[in-house]
Amino acid sequence: MLHAVQQAALGTGFTFAMTALGAATVFFLAGTPRLRFHRLMIGFAAGVMAAASIWSLLLPAIDRAEGTRLPVWLPSAGGLLAGVVFLAALDRLLRYLRPGEGENANALLMAAITLHNIPEGMAVGLAFALAVSGEELAAAWALALGIGIQNFPEGAAVALPLRQEGRGRFAAFLGGALSGAVEPLFGVLAVLAAAGADPVMPWLLSFAAGAMLYVVVEELVPQAHSAAGTWGFVAGFLVMMVLDVALG
Helix, strand or coil: HHHHHHHHHHHHHHHHHHEEEEEHHHHHHCCCCHHCCCCCCCCHHHHHHHHHHHHHHHHHHHHHHHHCCCCCHHHHHHHHHHHHHHHHHHHHHHHHHHCCCHHHHHHHHHHHHHHHHHHHHHHHHHHHHHHHCCCCHHHHHHHHHHHHHHHHHHHHHHHHHHCCCCCHHHHHHHHHHHHHHHHHHHHHHCCCCCCCCCHHHHHHHHHHHHHHHHHHHHHHHHCCCCHHHHHHHHHHHHHHHHHHHHHH
16 A cells, blocks of 8 residues: 555656646746637646546446446446535535635635646546556556646646736745645545555546546536637547556
8 A cells, every 4th residue: 555655646746746837837927828728728638637537537447346246337327426516516615605806716716726636636546546556557657647737737827817916926836836736635545545445446436537527517618618629628638548548
């Protein structure tokens, strides 16, 4: 288990570093990215998360459920639904507390991105928990790479509006970077939760998949809705699929 925790910490540490790297664009750019580029990056992030939900989480969950007494489809379907309900409840809470414009709106953006980084951290952690035997370590690192790539624009999406709001460059960078700090925490927690609880793994994997799919449909796809966003989604989906299949 210690090896899985160490690997998960490294993998989610990389995804966190990519968020921080994206936030570092605040030191070089004065304003927010152009809308078309923003939609392209959001679409790419949605594609990565959608593909990761299928190949890195749902399919392994179904495989893991084959040896249990329950119907094969039940853990994956039940876990997915639980993940969607969990994220929907948190999202509803955020919407209830949602303020209007300006500084409060930027604080909400940071909270929303931080929230959807939770299932990403869980997904990477669970991938390394699956790879504890060493058989699927490359696939786990492929997932970490894919999540890390899509974390870059997320860090920028928090930091640049904070800078435009009037915050100092370092304060804006810190806000963007911290939005990804939950990933190492929840990645390690997911490994610890999965340790010695093999029957629960299909439920945990599909729970993370459901949470990620909720973020894709509810938050990312509406923001990316455009030709650029569609092509970004296709590119992200293909990148994550190829990484997972080629390295898995």
